[in-house]
Structures are given as C-alpha cells and as structure tokens.
Amino acid sequence: MSILVDKNTRVIVQGATGRDGSFHTRKMKEDGTNIVGGITPGKGGLKLDTIPIFDSVSEAKEATGANASVIFVPAKFASSAIIEASDASIPLIVCITEGVPVLDMVKIYHLVRSRSGVLIGPNCPGLISPGECKIGIMPAPIHRRGSIGVISRSGTLTYEVVNCLSNADMGQSTCIGIGGDPIIGTDYIELLELFEADKNTDAVVLIGEIGGDSEERAAGFIRRKMKKPVVAFVSGRSAPEGKRMGHAGAIISGGQGTAAAKVAAFKAANVAVADTPSEIPGLVARQLERQ
Structure with missing residues (x-):
C-alpha cells in the first residue's frame, strides 16, 4: 500500500511534447507509471510514441479518465497549467516547474484547496510509490x-x-x-x-x-x-x-x-x-x- 498514488493512478502530462516533458514522460512510462495522455495546446491528435496528445486537460480527462496530472511547462505558463488542471477537477496535481511566482501561488494554494484537490510542489521532484507509480523526476532504480x-x-x-x-x-x-x-x-x-x-x-x-x-x-x-x-x-x-x-x-x-x-x-x-x-x-x- 502507499499514499496518494498506486498502480491504478492514471497520469496525464502537461507539457508532454517539450524537451523536459517528453524525456520524463518516457522515463515515467518506463518505470511503470500508467501514462494515459499528454497535453500540448495545438498538438491535439498527435502522439508521443504511443501516448495520445490532447489540446486541453479537460479533453484529456474526458477521454482517459485521468486522476493525476504532472506539469512540465516553463515557469511563465506553470500557474495557468495548475489552474487548468484544477478547473478540470484533477484530484492530484504535481508541479515540477521551478520559478512559479509567489503571488501566483498564494491564489493557487487556496483555489486548489477550495476544490479538495491535492497539489504537490511547485519546484519539486514529485513522488514515487516503488513498483506502482512514479510521478515526476525521481530516479526509480534506487x-x-x-x-x-x-x-x-x-x-x-x-x-x-x-x-x-x-x-x-x-x-x-x-x-x-x-x-x-x-x-x-x-x-x-x-x-x-x-x-x-x-x-x-x-x-x-x-x-x-x-x-x-x-x-x-x-x-x-x-x-x-x-x-x-x-x-x-x-x-x-x-x-x-x-x-x-x-x-x-x-x-x-x-x-x-x-x-x-x-x-x-x-x-x-x-x-x-x-x-x-x-x-x-x-x-x-x-x-x-x-x-
């Protein structure tokens, strides 16, 4: 057993087609995480390997039943990405991005909590339940x-x-x-x-x-x-x-x-x-x- 994530967690990746996002999306999948989709506005309908890409979090959630999202987008877009995931009622949001403005986080903190969501981060490596699910950048082999x-x-x-x-x-x-x-x-x-x-x-x-x-x-x-x-x-x-x-x-x-x-x-x-x-x-x- 574990907390927050397990083998049934269905993960989407915001920023899946970017440099860091694509690298870590592949690593998470290799490490056994159930990656069900990625989000990059304007690239909906494409695929990252076998992973479908969607234009929005709400579209991805409707199509995949995702219950967790991990964010790999530049700092200037990270606040909007967290809000988008919260607006789509994703219960677990993990933000890896560093440099999210403090004033933005004051608003986001209360927004996510008002909707009973859980936000891990920002500026974090994520989380892992070994052998079940990894969301983020932690090195699974150790x-x-x-x-x-x-x-x-x-x-x-x-x-x-x-x-x-x-x-x-x-x-x-x-x-x-x-x-x-x-x-x-x-x-x-x-x-x-x-x-x-x-x-x-x-x-x-x-x-x-x-x-x-x-x-x-x-x-x-x-x-x-x-x-x-x-x-x-x-x-x-x-x-x-x-x-x-x-x-x-x-x-x-x-x-x-x-x-x-x-x-x-x-x-x-x-x-x-x-x-x-x-x-x-x-x-x-x-x-x-x-x-």
Missing part, C-alpha cells in the same frame, strides 16, 4: 518497495537518503518531495497524517532544511498525534543568516528558521535526528525495535 515513508523539501538529498535506505534493505512505501519554495501546495503535516493512517507504512523519514517554520510545526504535530516512529534530518546547519541556500524557501531571517531550532524542536518531540544521511537507516531500525 528505490525499493517497502514500509518506510519519506517526505522531503530537498530533491537530491532525498535521493541520497533513499539510496541509504535501499542499501540497508529498507524499502519505501511512498517518497514525496514537497518542494523548496516559500509557498507549496502540501506540507509535512498533511503527509504525516496520511502516513500515520497507512497500514503498510511502519516509519517515516522527514528531511528538512533551513528557512520557514514547517519543520517546527511538523514536530509539534508528531508530538501530539503520531504513533509511528519518525526519524529526521535537517540540512543547512552551517548556513549563514540572510543567505539563500539553494531553494527560495531556504533562508534564515531574523534568527528564525535555523537548523538548530528545527533540530531542537524534533528532539523535544522525541524524534531521532540524524547528523548525516548515512545514520538514518540505523536510527530507523532502532526506532522500529522499540515499537
């Missing part, structure tokens, strides 16, 4: 099917942690990159709730970074609500104040959002915190032994 949930603000750090877990024979139920922008569609707490309710997820690894207070809020939720063990890692411990480190949301301002504050919050919630990614499998194993 993943293994199993019972460890993974949530992360960082893309490449996710891959490093997953590789450590897989090498320790700790497979994953679902791995989700939520995105590193200041405003994203889905945060840690919502996904922790889903993992807590998933009977086949035994533990969760949470990968955080400097900036904002999402990790502190997640720690509070874990302390109050989580029964399953959680192991955390926080990157950016040596980041200077006021300097953005990679992601737009990864910035310490006014002494808030520091790695030290996040680590302290997790420890106060009895969450085991790793100093390096390689320590995570061992901490997960010890937490599970205590259950």
Whole structure:
C-alpha cells in the first residue's frame, strides 16, 4: 500500500511534447507509471510514441479518465497549467516547474484547496510509490518497495537518503518531495497524517532544511498525534543568516528558521535526528525495535 498514488493512478502530462516533458514522460512510462495522455495546446491528435496528445486537460480527462496530472511547462505558463488542471477537477496535481511566482501561488494554494484537490510542489521532484507509480523526476532504480515513508523539501538529498535506505534493505512505501519554495501546495503535516493512517507504512523519514517554520510545526504535530516512529534530518546547519541556500524557501531571517531550532524542536518531540544521511537507516531500525 502507499499514499496518494498506486498502480491504478492514471497520469496525464502537461507539457508532454517539450524537451523536459517528453524525456520524463518516457522515463515515467518506463518505470511503470500508467501514462494515459499528454497535453500540448495545438498538438491535439498527435502522439508521443504511443501516448495520445490532447489540446486541453479537460479533453484529456474526458477521454482517459485521468486522476493525476504532472506539469512540465516553463515557469511563465506553470500557474495557468495548475489552474487548468484544477478547473478540470484533477484530484492530484504535481508541479515540477521551478520559478512559479509567489503571488501566483498564494491564489493557487487556496483555489486548489477550495476544490479538495491535492497539489504537490511547485519546484519539486514529485513522488514515487516503488513498483506502482512514479510521478515526476525521481530516479526509480534506487528505490525499493517497502514500509518506510519519506517526505522531503530537498530533491537530491532525498535521493541520497533513499539510496541509504535501499542499501540497508529498507524499502519505501511512498517518497514525496514537497518542494523548496516559500509557498507549496502540501506540507509535512498533511503527509504525516496520511502516513500515520497507512497500514503498510511502519516509519517515516522527514528531511528538512533551513528557512520557514514547517519543520517546527511538523514536530509539534508528531508530538501530539503520531504513533509511528519518525526519524529526521535537517540540512543547512552551517548556513549563514540572510543567505539563500539553494531553494527560495531556504533562508534564515531574523534568527528564525535555523537548523538548530528545527533540530531542537524534533528532539523535544522525541524524534531521532540524524547528523548525516548515512545514520538514518540505523536510527530507523532502532526506532522500529522499540515499537
């Protein structure tokens, strides 16, 4: 079992015929994802290999029964693409695109939620339930099917942690990159709730970074609500104040959002915190032994 996606997820790709879109559409299909269509305005009726291309999301949904969309379009069109998917009542929208304006995201955030949709991203690697479905750009070969949930603000750090877990024979139920922008569609707490309710997820690894207070809020939720063990890692411990480190949301301002504050919050919630990614499998194993 997994959260958000499984082998029955029917995926359409917005921007499927572009350079990045076509490459990752083929990779997702190779990795076992049920890609049922692509969207490029003006190219309806064409095909990408065997995948039909449609002019609009609504047309694609009507023809294919799609229940998830992934967005690979340039930043200036990404906001409109998210809105189009929401207008078509696609329940799960994953936006890979980086550079979506913050003011646009303020409106989109509330729009998608008002329609009971789920938005992952933007500026994220997507998600994968190994052996069932991959939506986005995560490297499927390093993943293994199993019972460890993974949530992360960082893309490449996710891959490093997953590789450590897989090498320790700790497979994953679902791995989700939520995105590193200041405003994203889905945060840690919502996904922790889903993992807590998933009977086949035994533990969760949470990968955080400097900036904002999402990790502190997640720690509070874990302390109050989580029964399953959680192991955390926080990157950016040596980041200077006021300097953005990679992601737009990864910035310490006014002494808030520091790695030290996040680590302290997790420890106060009895969450085991790793100093390096390689320590995570061992901490997960010890937490599970205590259950």
